[in-house]
Amino acid sequence: MTLTGKNCCICEKCMRTLYAILAEGFSPEEFGFPMTQEMYQKHLEMLKNGEIQIPVIFWADIIKKLSHNQKLQDTNPVAKYLVEKFPQYGEKYGVVNYPTRISYFSSTDVQADDVSHKIGSKVIMFKSDLNLETKEKAFQSVGMNTGNQVFSSSLEKILNLEVSPWNKIQKDHSQLNDIKAVVTTDLIWINQNSNFDYLYERLSKVQTPFVPISIGLQAGKLDPDFRLNSSCLKVLSAMQERAILGVRGEYTASILEKHGITNISIIGCPSLYWTKNPDFQFEKKEFIGKKVLCNFRTFYGNLTKSEKHYLTYCANRNYTFVEQTSLPFLISSVNDSRFYNYINNWLIKNTKLYFDTDSWRTGIRGHDFSFGGRFHGNVICLWENIPALFLTLDSRTQELTDFFHLPSIRMEEFDREKPIDYYYELADYSEFNRHYKEKYLNFREFLRKNNLCE
Known part of the structure:
Protein backbone atom coordinates (compact mmCIF):
# COMPACT_ATOMS: atom_id res chain seq x y z
CA MET A 1 0.00 0.00 0.00
CA THR A 2 1.20 3.52 -0.78
CA LEU A 3 1.36 6.46 1.61
CA THR A 4 -1.76 7.87 -0.06
CA GLY A 5 -3.76 4.86 1.09
CA LYS A 6 -4.10 3.39 -2.40
CA ASN A 7 -3.12 -0.17 -3.26
CA CYS A 8 0.43 -0.35 -4.59
CA CYS A 9 -0.31 -3.70 -6.30
CA ILE A 10 3.29 -4.91 -5.93
CA CYS A 11 3.74 -5.74 -2.22
CA GLU A 12 3.03 -9.26 -0.95
CA LYS A 13 -0.14 -8.19 0.88
CA CYS A 14 -1.59 -6.49 -2.18
CA MET A 15 -0.69 -9.46 -4.34
CA ARG A 16 -2.24 -11.90 -1.90
CA THR A 17 -5.48 -9.95 -1.82
CA LEU A 18 -5.83 -9.42 -5.57
CA TYR A 19 -5.06 -13.08 -6.40
CA ALA A 20 -7.58 -14.15 -3.77
CA ILE A 21 -10.10 -11.95 -5.62
CA LEU A 22 -9.14 -13.57 -8.94
CA ALA A 23 -9.45 -17.02 -7.38
CA GLU A 24 -13.02 -16.21 -6.37
CA GLY A 25 -13.88 -15.28 -9.96
CA PHE A 26 -13.96 -11.50 -9.52
CA SER A 27 -12.00 -8.67 -11.11
CA PRO A 28 -9.30 -6.98 -8.95
CA GLU A 29 -10.13 -3.67 -10.66
CA GLU A 30 -13.52 -3.70 -8.93
CA PHE A 31 -11.75 -3.78 -5.56
CA GLY A 32 -9.24 -1.00 -6.08
CA PHE A 33 -6.41 -2.90 -7.82
CA PRO A 34 -5.78 -1.25 -11.24
CA MET A 35 -4.03 -4.21 -12.90
CA THR A 36 -2.62 -4.46 -16.43
CA GLN A 37 -0.90 -7.28 -18.33
CA GLU A 38 2.39 -5.50 -17.71
CA MET A 39 1.72 -5.58 -13.96
CA TYR A 40 1.00 -9.31 -14.03
CA GLN A 41 4.24 -9.86 -15.92
CA LYS A 42 6.04 -7.76 -13.29
CA HIS A 43 4.57 -9.99 -10.55
CA LEU A 44 5.84 -13.08 -12.37
CA GLU A 45 9.36 -11.68 -12.60
CA MET A 46 9.34 -10.69 -8.91
CA LEU A 47 8.23 -14.19 -7.90
CA LYS A 48 10.80 -15.92 -10.08
CA ASN A 49 13.77 -13.82 -8.98
CA GLY A 50 12.83 -13.96 -5.29
CA GLU A 51 12.08 -10.26 -4.99
CA ILE A 52 8.71 -11.26 -3.51
CA GLN A 53 8.50 -14.14 -1.05
CA ILE A 54 5.02 -15.55 -0.44
CA PRO A 55 4.14 -17.16 2.92
CA VAL A 56 2.51 -20.34 1.66
CA ILE A 57 0.46 -20.73 4.84
CA PHE A 58 -1.54 -17.68 3.66
CA TRP A 59 -1.51 -18.60 -0.05
CA ALA A 60 -2.48 -22.29 0.07
CA ASP A 61 -6.22 -21.70 -0.20
CA ILE A 62 -5.71 -19.17 -3.02
CA ILE A 63 -3.54 -21.59 -5.01
CA LYS A 64 -6.03 -24.38 -4.43
CA LYS A 65 -8.83 -22.27 -5.93
CA LEU A 66 -6.66 -21.01 -8.80
CA SER A 67 -6.05 -24.64 -9.74
CA HIS A 68 -9.80 -24.99 -10.41
CA ASN A 69 -9.73 -22.36 -13.14
CA GLN A 70 -7.93 -23.60 -16.25
CA LYS A 71 -9.04 -20.57 -18.28
CA LEU A 72 -7.40 -18.21 -15.79
CA GLN A 73 -4.21 -20.28 -15.83
CA ASP A 74 -4.17 -20.06 -19.63
CA THR A 75 -4.51 -16.27 -19.62
CA ASN A 76 -2.76 -15.17 -16.43
CA PRO A 77 0.96 -16.06 -16.17
CA VAL A 78 1.04 -15.70 -12.39
CA ALA A 79 -1.90 -18.04 -11.83
CA LYS A 80 -0.20 -20.62 -14.05
CA TYR A 81 3.13 -20.17 -12.27
CA LEU A 82 1.63 -20.54 -8.77
CA VAL A 83 -0.30 -23.70 -9.61
CA GLU A 84 2.76 -25.31 -11.24
CA LYS A 85 5.17 -24.09 -8.54
CA PHE A 86 3.06 -25.43 -5.67
CA PRO A 87 1.22 -28.49 -7.05
CA GLN A 88 0.68 -29.90 -3.55
CA TYR A 89 -1.99 -27.24 -3.01
CA GLY A 90 -3.88 -27.77 -6.26
CA GLU A 91 -6.90 -30.07 -6.25
CA LYS A 92 -6.29 -31.18 -9.81
CA TYR A 93 -3.03 -32.71 -8.58
CA GLY A 94 -4.86 -34.91 -6.10
CA VAL A 95 -4.95 -32.87 -2.90
CA VAL A 96 -8.67 -32.29 -2.46
CA ASN A 97 -10.26 -29.63 -0.30
CA TYR A 98 -12.99 -31.89 1.02
CA PRO A 99 -11.71 -35.49 1.02
CA THR A 100 -13.84 -38.23 -0.52
CA PRO A 278 -36.06 -36.85 14.94
CA ASP A 279 -37.80 -35.47 18.03
CA PHE A 280 -34.97 -33.12 18.99
CA GLN A 281 -36.02 -29.64 20.11
CA PHE A 282 -33.61 -26.80 20.83
CA GLU A 283 -34.35 -25.26 24.22
CA LYS A 284 -33.16 -21.70 24.52
CA LYS A 285 -31.90 -20.77 27.97
CA GLU A 286 -32.14 -17.45 29.76
CA PHE A 287 -29.50 -14.90 28.75
CA ILE A 288 -27.72 -14.36 32.08
CA GLY A 289 -23.93 -14.51 31.84
CA LYS A 290 -23.75 -12.74 28.47
CA LYS A 291 -20.50 -14.43 27.47
CA VAL A 292 -20.62 -14.07 23.70
CA LEU A 293 -18.88 -15.82 20.81
CA CYS A 294 -18.56 -14.22 17.37
CA ASN A 295 -17.30 -15.33 13.97
CA PHE A 296 -16.75 -13.81 10.55
CA ARG A 297 -16.14 -14.71 6.92
CA THR A 298 -12.68 -15.24 5.46
CA PHE A 299 -10.74 -11.96 5.50
CA TYR A 300 -10.35 -11.16 1.80
CA GLY A 301 -11.48 -8.20 -0.27
CA ASN A 302 -12.77 -4.93 1.12
CA LEU A 303 -15.05 -4.94 4.15
CA THR A 304 -18.51 -3.46 3.78
CA LYS A 305 -19.79 -0.75 6.10
CA SER A 306 -22.00 -3.20 8.01
CA GLU A 307 -19.10 -5.67 8.34
CA LYS A 308 -16.95 -2.92 9.88
CA HIS A 309 -19.77 -2.08 12.26
CA TYR A 310 -20.11 -5.73 13.27
CA LEU A 311 -16.38 -6.15 13.98
CA THR A 312 -16.25 -2.89 15.91
CA TYR A 313 -19.32 -3.94 17.93
CA CYS A 314 -17.62 -7.20 18.90
CA ALA A 315 -14.27 -5.58 19.64
CA ASN A 316 -15.87 -2.89 21.83
CA ARG A 317 -17.40 -5.63 23.97
CA ASN A 318 -14.30 -7.84 23.95
CA TYR A 319 -16.19 -10.87 22.62
CA THR A 320 -14.36 -14.14 21.90
CA PHE A 321 -13.66 -14.51 18.17
CA VAL A 322 -13.58 -18.03 16.69
CA GLU A 323 -11.50 -18.23 13.50
CA GLN A 324 -11.91 -20.97 10.88
CA THR A 325 -9.50 -20.09 8.04
CA SER A 326 -5.86 -19.09 7.69
CA LEU A 327 -6.11 -15.79 5.81
CA PRO A 328 -5.22 -12.93 8.18
CA PHE A 329 -6.96 -9.62 8.65
CA LEU A 330 -5.11 -7.13 6.39
CA ILE A 331 -5.03 -3.35 6.34
CA SER A 332 -5.76 -3.54 2.60
CA SER A 333 -9.26 -4.76 3.49
CA VAL A 334 -10.11 -1.48 5.19
CA ASN A 335 -7.60 1.20 4.04
CA ASP A 336 -7.87 2.75 7.50
CA SER A 337 -4.87 2.28 9.77
CA ARG A 338 -6.66 3.37 12.94
CA PHE A 339 -9.55 0.95 12.39
CA TYR A 340 -7.17 -1.81 11.33
CA ASN A 341 -4.99 -1.47 14.44
CA TYR A 342 -8.00 -1.46 16.76
CA ILE A 343 -9.60 -4.56 15.26
CA ASN A 344 -6.30 -6.37 14.79
CA ASN A 345 -5.29 -5.86 18.44
CA TRP A 346 -8.66 -7.28 19.53
CA LEU A 347 -8.25 -10.27 17.22
CA ILE A 348 -4.74 -10.98 18.51
CA LYS A 349 -5.99 -11.05 22.11
CA ASN A 350 -9.35 -12.79 21.65
CA THR A 351 -9.09 -15.25 18.75
CA LYS A 352 -9.62 -18.96 19.32
CA LEU A 353 -8.83 -21.63 16.72
CA TYR A 354 -9.85 -25.29 16.96
CA PHE A 355 -8.82 -28.08 14.60
CA ASP A 356 -11.08 -30.80 16.00
CA THR A 357 -14.65 -30.78 17.24
CA ASP A 358 -13.86 -32.15 20.72
CA SER A 359 -11.54 -29.27 21.61
CA TRP A 360 -13.91 -26.84 19.89
CA ARG A 361 -16.85 -27.97 21.99
CA THR A 362 -14.76 -27.85 25.15
CA GLY A 363 -13.49 -24.35 24.32
CA ILE A 364 -16.93 -22.80 23.80
CA ARG A 365 -18.64 -24.30 26.82
CA GLY A 366 -19.73 -21.72 29.33
CA HIS A 367 -20.67 -19.17 26.67
CA ASP A 368 -24.23 -17.93 26.38
CA PHE A 369 -24.64 -16.80 22.79
CA SER A 370 -23.01 -16.91 19.35
CA PHE A 371 -23.60 -14.70 16.35
CA GLY A 372 -21.80 -14.25 13.05
CA GLY A 373 -21.45 -15.36 9.45
CA ARG A 374 -19.97 -18.84 9.88
CA PHE A 375 -22.58 -21.57 9.44
CA HIS A 376 -20.66 -24.40 11.11
CA GLY A 377 -19.19 -22.04 13.69
CA ASN A 378 -22.74 -21.38 14.85
CA VAL A 379 -24.00 -24.95 14.41
CA ILE A 380 -21.37 -26.39 16.74
CA CYS A 381 -22.63 -23.95 19.37
CA LEU A 382 -26.05 -25.56 19.06
CA TRP A 383 -24.38 -28.86 19.90
CA GLU A 384 -23.49 -27.29 23.26
CA ASN A 385 -26.98 -25.77 23.71
CA ILE A 386 -25.66 -22.28 22.97
CA PRO A 387 -28.21 -20.22 20.97
CA ALA A 388 -26.86 -18.75 17.74
CA LEU A 389 -27.97 -16.02 15.36
CA PHE A 390 -26.76 -16.52 11.78
CA LEU A 391 -25.62 -13.38 9.92
CA THR A 392 -25.90 -14.44 6.29
CA LEU A 393 -23.33 -13.22 3.80
CA ASP A 394 -23.75 -15.43 0.73
CA SER A 395 -26.03 -17.92 -1.00
CA ARG A 396 -24.63 -21.02 0.75
CA THR A 397 -25.38 -19.74 4.25
CA GLN A 398 -28.71 -18.19 3.31
CA GLU A 399 -30.15 -21.27 1.66
CA LEU A 400 -29.16 -23.41 4.64
CA THR A 401 -30.72 -21.06 7.18
CA ASP A 402 -33.82 -20.86 5.00
CA PHE A 403 -34.05 -24.64 4.66
CA PHE A 404 -33.73 -25.33 8.40
CA HIS A 405 -35.71 -22.23 9.46
CA LEU A 406 -32.74 -21.10 11.53
CA PRO A 407 -32.85 -17.58 13.03
CA SER A 408 -30.91 -15.24 10.77
CA ILE A 409 -30.50 -11.71 9.46
CA ARG A 410 -28.51 -10.38 6.53
CA MET A 411 -25.19 -8.82 7.52
CA GLU A 412 -26.29 -5.52 6.00
CA GLU A 413 -29.18 -5.49 8.49
CA PHE A 414 -26.78 -5.42 11.44
CA ASP A 415 -27.36 -2.33 13.59
CA ARG A 416 -24.49 -1.36 15.88
CA GLU A 417 -26.86 0.70 18.04
CA LYS A 418 -28.83 -2.36 19.18
CA PRO A 419 -27.88 -4.03 22.49
CA ILE A 420 -26.73 -7.65 22.46
CA ASP A 421 -30.02 -8.61 24.16
CA TYR A 422 -31.80 -7.54 20.97
CA TYR A 423 -29.82 -10.01 18.88
CA TYR A 424 -30.26 -12.72 21.49
CA GLU A 425 -34.03 -12.28 21.23
CA LEU A 426 -33.81 -12.62 17.44
CA ALA A 427 -32.37 -16.11 17.95
CA ASP A 428 -35.83 -17.66 18.07
CA TYR A 429 -35.82 -21.42 17.44
CA SER A 430 -39.58 -22.03 17.42
CA GLU A 431 -39.72 -22.43 13.61
CA PHE A 432 -36.60 -24.59 13.59
CA ASN A 433 -38.17 -26.85 16.21
CA ARG A 434 -41.48 -27.02 14.36
CA HIS A 435 -39.86 -28.24 11.14
CA TYR A 436 -36.98 -30.30 12.53
CA LYS A 437 -38.64 -33.72 12.51
CA GLU A 438 -39.75 -33.26 8.90
Missing part, protein backbone atom coordinates in the same frame (compact mmCIF):
# COMPACT_ATOMS: atom_id res chain seq x y z
CA ARG A 101 -15.53 -40.63 1.88
CA ILE A 102 -15.59 -44.31 0.93
CA SER A 103 -18.20 -46.56 2.56
CA TYR A 104 -18.21 -50.39 2.58
CA PHE A 105 -21.48 -52.31 3.00
CA SER A 106 -22.79 -55.88 3.24
CA SER A 107 -26.35 -57.11 3.81
CA THR A 108 -26.80 -56.93 7.57
CA ASP A 109 -30.32 -56.02 8.72
CA VAL A 110 -30.82 -52.62 10.36
CA GLN A 111 -33.44 -50.95 12.51
CA ALA A 112 -35.57 -48.65 10.38
CA ASP A 113 -35.78 -45.90 12.99
CA ASP A 114 -32.05 -45.37 13.47
CA VAL A 115 -29.93 -43.94 10.64
CA SER A 116 -26.77 -44.77 12.59
CA HIS A 117 -27.32 -48.47 11.83
CA LYS A 118 -25.52 -49.34 8.61
CA ILE A 119 -26.22 -51.97 6.03
CA GLY A 120 -22.70 -53.32 6.17
CA SER A 121 -20.53 -54.50 9.02
CA LYS A 122 -17.89 -51.92 8.13
CA VAL A 123 -18.17 -48.29 7.02
CA ILE A 124 -14.97 -46.38 6.25
CA MET A 125 -14.43 -42.70 5.53
CA PHE A 126 -11.22 -41.84 3.72
CA LYS A 127 -9.82 -38.46 4.65
CA SER A 128 -6.54 -36.89 5.65
CA ASP A 129 -5.26 -37.51 9.15
CA LEU A 130 -5.18 -34.38 11.33
CA ASN A 131 -1.61 -33.05 11.22
CA LEU A 132 -0.77 -30.58 13.99
CA GLU A 133 2.98 -30.30 13.31
CA THR A 134 2.52 -26.74 12.10
CA LYS A 135 -0.41 -24.39 11.64
CA GLU A 136 0.02 -24.64 7.87
CA LYS A 137 -0.13 -28.44 7.91
CA ALA A 138 -3.08 -28.38 10.29
CA PHE A 139 -5.11 -26.21 7.91
CA GLN A 140 -4.12 -28.39 4.96
CA SER A 141 -5.30 -31.51 6.75
CA VAL A 142 -8.77 -30.04 7.40
CA GLY A 143 -9.28 -28.63 3.90
CA MET A 144 -8.22 -25.07 4.83
CA ASN A 145 -11.40 -24.49 6.88
CA THR A 146 -11.94 -25.92 10.36
CA GLY A 147 -15.70 -25.85 9.77
CA ASN A 148 -15.18 -28.93 7.58
CA GLN A 149 -14.51 -30.86 10.78
CA VAL A 150 -18.04 -30.10 12.02
CA PHE A 151 -19.44 -31.36 8.72
CA SER A 152 -17.34 -34.53 8.48
CA SER A 153 -17.60 -35.50 12.15
CA SER A 154 -21.38 -35.37 11.81
CA LEU A 155 -21.23 -37.88 8.97
CA GLU A 156 -18.93 -40.07 11.01
CA LYS A 157 -21.42 -40.09 13.86
CA ILE A 158 -24.56 -40.54 11.75
CA LEU A 159 -23.12 -43.42 9.70
CA ASN A 160 -20.71 -44.78 12.33
CA LEU A 161 -17.83 -44.19 9.95
CA GLU A 162 -14.32 -45.42 10.59
CA VAL A 163 -11.65 -43.08 9.22
CA SER A 164 -8.77 -44.15 7.00
CA PRO A 165 -6.38 -42.17 4.74
CA TRP A 166 -7.45 -41.83 1.10
CA ASN A 167 -4.02 -42.89 -0.20
CA LYS A 168 -4.77 -46.52 0.62
CA ILE A 169 -6.66 -46.80 -2.68
CA GLN A 170 -5.49 -43.64 -4.45
CA LYS A 171 -3.23 -45.54 -6.86
CA ASP A 172 -5.73 -48.29 -7.65
CA HIS A 173 -9.28 -47.06 -8.21
CA SER A 174 -10.40 -50.55 -9.21
CA GLN A 175 -10.72 -51.35 -5.51
CA LEU A 176 -13.86 -49.19 -5.55
CA ASN A 177 -15.64 -51.79 -7.70
CA ASP A 178 -16.00 -53.98 -4.61
CA ILE A 179 -17.67 -51.14 -2.68
CA LYS A 180 -21.41 -50.58 -2.63
CA ALA A 181 -21.30 -46.78 -2.41
CA VAL A 182 -18.93 -43.83 -2.23
CA VAL A 183 -20.12 -40.93 -0.07
CA THR A 184 -18.40 -37.76 -1.25
CA THR A 185 -18.45 -34.18 0.03
CA ASP A 186 -16.30 -32.68 -2.72
CA LEU A 187 -19.23 -30.68 -4.13
CA ILE A 188 -20.24 -28.63 -1.10
CA TRP A 189 -18.56 -25.48 -2.49
CA ILE A 190 -19.20 -24.84 -6.19
CA ASN A 191 -18.47 -21.58 -7.94
CA GLN A 192 -18.73 -20.87 -11.65
CA ASN A 193 -15.07 -21.72 -12.18
CA SER A 194 -14.88 -24.93 -10.12
CA ASN A 195 -13.06 -27.80 -11.78
CA PHE A 196 -14.08 -31.35 -10.86
CA ASP A 197 -12.25 -33.25 -13.59
CA TYR A 198 -10.30 -35.18 -10.95
CA LEU A 199 -13.58 -36.42 -9.45
CA TYR A 200 -15.01 -37.38 -12.84
CA GLU A 201 -11.83 -39.35 -13.55
CA ARG A 202 -12.36 -41.40 -10.38
CA LEU A 203 -16.02 -41.91 -11.16
CA SER A 204 -15.43 -42.97 -14.76
CA LYS A 205 -13.03 -45.75 -13.77
CA VAL A 206 -15.57 -47.68 -11.67
CA GLN A 207 -19.23 -48.67 -11.60
CA THR A 208 -19.70 -47.74 -7.95
CA PRO A 209 -22.38 -45.11 -7.14
CA PHE A 210 -20.96 -41.84 -5.85
CA VAL A 211 -23.41 -40.22 -3.41
CA PRO A 212 -22.64 -36.50 -2.94
CA ILE A 213 -23.71 -34.95 0.36
CA SER A 214 -24.86 -31.32 0.57
CA ILE A 215 -24.04 -30.02 -2.90
CA GLY A 216 -23.95 -26.23 -2.59
CA LEU A 217 -23.38 -23.26 -4.89
CA GLN A 218 -21.20 -20.35 -3.81
CA ALA A 219 -22.52 -16.94 -4.87
CA GLY A 220 -22.66 -13.54 -3.23
CA LYS A 221 -26.42 -13.55 -3.67
CA LEU A 222 -29.13 -15.96 -4.87
CA ASP A 223 -28.25 -15.36 -8.51
CA PRO A 224 -30.89 -17.00 -10.78
CA ASP A 225 -28.43 -16.84 -13.71
CA PHE A 226 -25.69 -18.87 -11.99
CA ARG A 227 -23.99 -21.03 -14.63
CA LEU A 228 -22.57 -24.49 -14.02
CA ASN A 229 -19.47 -25.03 -16.16
CA SER A 230 -18.85 -28.12 -18.29
CA SER A 231 -16.56 -29.78 -15.74
CA CYS A 232 -19.18 -29.51 -13.00
CA LEU A 233 -22.06 -30.58 -15.26
CA LYS A 234 -20.12 -33.61 -16.47
CA VAL A 235 -19.51 -35.03 -13.01
CA LEU A 236 -23.04 -34.23 -11.75
CA SER A 237 -24.62 -35.84 -14.82
CA ALA A 238 -22.57 -38.99 -14.32
CA MET A 239 -23.37 -39.15 -10.61
CA GLN A 240 -27.12 -38.76 -11.03
CA GLU A 241 -27.21 -41.87 -13.21
CA ARG A 242 -26.16 -43.98 -10.22
CA ALA A 243 -27.48 -42.17 -7.13
CA ILE A 244 -29.79 -39.51 -5.76
CA LEU A 245 -27.74 -36.35 -5.20
CA GLY A 246 -28.00 -34.61 -1.81
CA VAL A 247 -28.45 -30.84 -2.22
CA ARG A 248 -28.12 -28.13 0.43
CA GLY A 249 -31.16 -25.99 -0.33
CA GLU A 250 -33.83 -24.69 -2.69
CA TYR A 251 -31.52 -22.28 -4.52
CA THR A 252 -28.94 -24.92 -5.46
CA ALA A 253 -31.74 -27.33 -6.42
CA SER A 254 -33.32 -24.76 -8.77
CA ILE A 255 -30.03 -24.05 -10.56
CA LEU A 256 -29.21 -27.75 -10.91
CA GLU A 257 -32.66 -28.45 -12.37
CA LYS A 258 -32.19 -25.65 -14.92
CA HIS A 259 -29.08 -27.50 -16.08
CA GLY A 260 -30.80 -30.88 -16.33
CA ILE A 261 -29.64 -32.28 -12.98
CA THR A 262 -32.96 -33.54 -11.60
CA ASN A 263 -32.23 -36.72 -9.62
CA ILE A 264 -31.81 -34.73 -6.42
CA SER A 265 -33.07 -34.44 -2.85
CA ILE A 266 -32.82 -31.30 -0.72
CA ILE A 267 -31.26 -32.41 2.56
CA GLY A 268 -29.54 -29.37 4.10
CA CYS A 269 -26.35 -30.14 6.03
CA PRO A 270 -25.65 -33.29 8.11
CA SER A 271 -24.25 -31.15 10.93
CA LEU A 272 -27.87 -30.40 11.94
CA TYR A 273 -28.65 -34.13 12.22
CA TRP A 274 -25.90 -34.84 14.73
CA THR A 275 -28.64 -35.53 17.31
CA LYS A 276 -29.73 -38.74 15.51
CA ASN A 277 -33.09 -37.92 17.08
CA LYS A 439 -36.19 -32.35 7.84
CA TYR A 440 -34.66 -35.21 9.80
CA LEU A 441 -37.01 -37.85 8.35
CA ASN A 442 -36.41 -36.46 4.86
CA PHE A 443 -32.66 -36.86 5.36
CA ARG A 444 -33.11 -40.43 6.60
CA GLU A 445 -35.22 -41.21 3.52
CA PHE A 446 -32.43 -39.84 1.32
CA LEU A 447 -29.97 -42.20 3.02
CA ARG A 448 -32.38 -45.13 2.64
CA LYS A 449 -32.93 -44.54 -1.08
CA ASN A 450 -29.16 -44.51 -1.57
CA ASN A 451 -28.83 -47.77 0.41
CA LEU A 452 -26.98 -46.04 3.23
CA CYS A 453 -29.64 -47.16 5.71
CA GLU A 454 -33.01 -48.90 5.63
